[in-house]
Amino acid sequence: MRKILRWIRNILLWYFAITIGMVIVLRWVPVYFTPLMIIRAVEQKMDGKSIKLEKTWKPLSEISPDLQLAVVCTEDQNFLKHHGFDFGAIQKAIKHNEKSKRKRGASTISQQTAKNVFLWPGRSWIRKGFEVYFTFLIESIWSKERIMEVYLNIAEMGNGIYGAEAASKAYFNTSAAKINKRQAATLAIVLPSPLKYNAKHPSPYLNGRINWTLQQMRFWGGKLDYSKKEKK
Template sequence: MLKKILKFIFKVFLGLIILSVALVLLFKWVPVPITPLMVIRNIEQHQKGFSVTWEHDWVSIENISPNLQLAVICSEDQNFLKHKGFDMEAIEKALENNKKGKRIKGASTISQQTAKNVFLWPTRSWLRKGLEAYFTFLIELTWSKERIMEVYLNSIEMGNGIYGAEAAAKYWYGKSAAKLTAMEAASIAAILPSPMRYKAQPASNFIAGRKQWIVRQMGYFGPLNYSPKANGK
């Protein structure tokens, strides 16, 4: 009996691994139509009696302004083009801050956020963090940095019921993602830590200050180049 149970568990585990790898390979080329967070937010809107908002328009990275691509890198993960999914320096700093009793800070890279947004749920737990690391490893292994950015910018929450760069650009500025200026891109990137709380416009003092900081970082960063050779790989 025990042998049968163990055999069943092994088959389930193997099946889940095969399914996860198949999904990662599929989304290497196919647009991600829906994410767990989109479903969760939709259910929350229904439960709270709010008007249901769900805007998500997938566009290729060629139709997303380089300003927005650079803005999220400068805002969320300045080592994105150099690391392999995990920013060890940022992780060490976060651990040091947490040990000192300061406000808990995360060290999630754009790759980790993409893995979480596309394949997992938002609630924090050790199980989710473990799966997040697993999917991060898979997408870094099989996707290019440019593809990770494309999926990230098409899946991330950028407002209440607003998902992805195209929907965000239309919602906040009434234009396509391809036409976002540096300041507009920075304002959208500025709200990413808490898109349900902050607004790209009209911006609060906090968001206005953060926007200015992001624009300065964009100037320091220089031209955006996804080529591995250009980034020391």
């Protein structure tokens, strides 16, 4: 029994050491591949299609401030205030989902980043537990700017398209630094369902959501002020 407990303890110690080390390294090193990218590539190959993987890492300084603000307006308006989890949004989502067939999520940008970098897609409680763990790690070790930088470089934004730079070129024939406000709002709106929504030819429903996002961006003053983030 002692050997088993010692074995379990050693596994846990190694797991914590490796995962914490990974998060520390990725505080500075670009994230070039994610589990989702690999999964999508395998799916394409199994379907007999050629592998499509468009991505170009860009520092946050070369990603439009409009896009940074747009994703906060659409995905996580308390991004600068919370420490990884928006408990108010979680409670609202639970109440909404009890009454509506159309489910609403409450994952923050930090949670989505943790999931995209370290985990596989899915809704199991086991995966959710790992997501909580990695969200805590990146919120403890990375800055809000770094979380946003990684998020906007690895998020799936279309079929085989990952990150703001690749999406800007694919849909608008420009760079992530030069997209305008409406283009930024469009990319932010397709993030929840990038394989369903078409950023190049948005539907009337998407155009309505884009206009709402632009209103929210104006309400925020047109810029995301990282100096207003909560101290950790």
